[in-house]
Amino acid sequence: MTSLAPRSDFPLLASAPALHYLDSAATAQKPQAVLDALAHFYTHDNANPHRGAYALSARATERYHDARATIATFIGATDADCTLFVRGTTEAMNLVAYGWGEANVRAGDALVVTAMDHHASFVTFQQLARRTGAELRIVELTDDGRLDLASLASVLDARVKLVSVPHVSNALGTINPVADIVAMAHAVGAVVVCDGAQAVPHLRVDVEALGVDFYAFSGHKLGGPMGIGVLWGRRALLERMSPWQFGGDMIDVVGDQQTTFNTLPHRFEAGTPNAADAVGLAAACDYLGAIGMDRVRSHEVALTTTMMRSLQALDGIRIFGPLDVDSRSGVVSFAFDDVHAHDLATILDEHGVCVRAGHHCAQPLMRRLGIAATARASVWVHSTAADVAALVTALQHAKTVFADGALR
Amino acid sequence: MALSADPPPLVAASPADPGVASLYQEIILSHYRAPKHKRLLAGAIPVVEHRNPLCGDVFSVQLSVDGDRITEAAFSARACSITQATASMLLDRIIGATVADAHAVMTRVDQMVETAVTVPVPGENLGDLRALASVSRFPARRACVRLVLGTVREAISAV
Numbered sequence: 001m002t003s004l005a006p007r008s009d010f011p012l013l014a015s016a017p018a019l020h021y022l023d024s025a026a027t028a029q030k031p032q033a034v035l036d037a038l039a040h041f042y043t044h045d046n047a048n049p050h051r052g053a054y055a056l057s058a059r060a061t062e063r064y065h066d067a068r069a070t071i072a073t074f075i076g077a078t079d080a081d082c083t084l085f086v087r088g089t090t091e092a093m094n095l096v097a098y099g100w101g102e103a104n105v106r107a108g109d110a111l112v113v114t115a116m117d118h119h120a121s122f123v124t125f126q127q128l129a130r131r132t133g134a135e136l137r138i139v140e141l142t143d144d145g146r147l148d149l150a151s152l153a154s155v156l157d158a159r160v161k162l163v164s165v166p167h168v169s170n171a172l173g174t175i176n177p178v179a180d181i182v183a184m185a186h187a188v189g190a191v192v193v194c195d196g197a198q199a200v201p202h203l204r205v206d207v208e209a210l211g212v213d214f215y216a217f218s219g220h221k222l223g224g225p226m227g228i229g230v231l232w233g234r235r236a237l238l239e240r241m242s243p244w245q246f247g248g249d250m251i252d253v254v255g256d257q258q259t260t261f262n263t264l265p266h267r268f269e270a271g272t273p274n275a276a277d278a279v280g281l282a283a284a285c286d287y288l289g290a291i292g293m294d295r296v297r298s299h300e301v302a303l304t305t306t307m308m309r310s311l312q313a314l315d316g317i318r319i320f321g322p323l324d325v326d327s328r329s330g331v332v333s334f335a336f337d338d339v340h341a342h343d344l345a346t347i348l349d350e351h352g353v354c355v356r357a358g359h360h361c362a363q364p365l366m367r368r369l370g371i372a373a374t375a376r377a378s379v380w381v382h383s384t385a386a387d388v389a390a391l392v393t394a395l396q397h398a399k400t401v402f403a404d405g406a407l408r
Numbered sequence: 409m410a411l412s413a414d415p416p417p418l419v420a421a422s423p424a425d426p427g428v429a430s431l432y433q434e435i436i437l438s439h440y441r442a443p444k445h446k447r448l449l450a451g452a453i454p455v456v457e458h459r460n461p462l463c464g465d466v467f468s469v470q471l472s473v474d475g476d477r478i479t480e481a482a483f484s485a486r487a488c489s490i491t492q493a494t495a496s497m498l499l500d501r502i503i504g505a506t507v508a509d510a511h512a513v514m515t516r517v518d519q520m521v522e523t524a525v526t527v528p529v530p531g532e533n534l535g536d537l538r539a540l541a542s543v544s545r546f547p548a549r550r551a552c553v554r555l556v557l558g559t560v561r562e563a564i565s566a567v
Contacts, residue, residue: 018419340488342463346431346546352419359464372464372486401432402489 025378037283067282076206092216092231107133167199172321173331224281351394
């Protein structure tokens, strides 16, 4: 199986032909188009947006504005001003917790997270619950690593103000039935915030069709720069939210004792905006858009099928999450022969195979799986069957290194 | 910061090569497979537990000191081979040693995993621990050794 996107699109991969980068779920390699967009902005368009009356500043403002429109379209948002730039998914979740949560959650209310939430949302809403005196309720998983919708139903009642759910689990790869979850949550009047960090790079995402109230993702996982991400929210919710960071750009009139605030999206983007990285992220959306997200998904389904079959053929492998490829993304978490995930990752590294080893910022999930860590291989547009074959060869080598005697 | 003109290669020249072999030497693997002092000590000896927040590993030590001498020590772990082998080798070395000697040994191990320079100090008798010099080539794994050092140091100071 060849790659969907040529390796030559990615300068880092092109310069390291023997590297098998299977850690796109942690961060994606960057297409040349993104690096070019960043360089172009700094070379030709760099000025402080929204500030100067001169042409260059106007151009920077326009680039920033255009980037927002491109990204909004990419995720199916018709109202680009509801697409807020943040540092990444983590900051997006904190914006929801401080901007929406502090005003809407009271002692006696309940917040719902899932056992597969990333720490970015799990810890953020756990701490919101602690600050406000709300109860934190956790949706449990089925044995094959899906959300247990019966468990969700059992924690939903009129006290629930917010439900947090990952679109795709970063540790298991599970694709969650977000629209169904939204219907259940809305039936009790709860707001739904969805972590799309592992979805936007791999699936066609339409935030309006999903029906969620907030949707967050990180730019660096879809080939954009680090330090830029998006929180999309419903206008009706965003307009009632107080700013959570204050400063330049987000104000309307500043009096000696009080201030009125700017309109969306600026009221949530205090300070000089990260315009260059927004432009870079828009270039990443354009790059993926040109390939086509349906083709990205088909490629990843085919490659994930190959990877799951190859791994399952190894003695001593344990794959976490659904075995049905239609229910999962190109993230495959596994344990092998009781070899600790770190030991696996070290040996794989010697073969040029990059995988993540650890708890994947999902300690509540790891506790439920009864393990400290997993190894996780993840694919993207440049991945090939050769990458998967290298993974399998390296795992076989790991087996020989640790072969003798009873492992503990 | 100057950009490196010639960054080190991302991929080892030959996979089955001395790299992994030198980290997973037989000494380290045998301590991992059959660790010494991996048990729970009887009596009310407090357990000092540390975690590596980056990987989720858990390591704990029990240790008793009589006068200036470590008389008993044991560990338990949900951790990788490097952590467990380090614990096995280190406890084996410091049981019966003075506290000062134990600290000296741990300082040496700490240096070894950083720089691999192991000019022997007369009388230090590092034994199997010398194998940990190979960890210096694997910066990501230094924390696996230091998880043990940090826990044992705290256990000694807590006595």
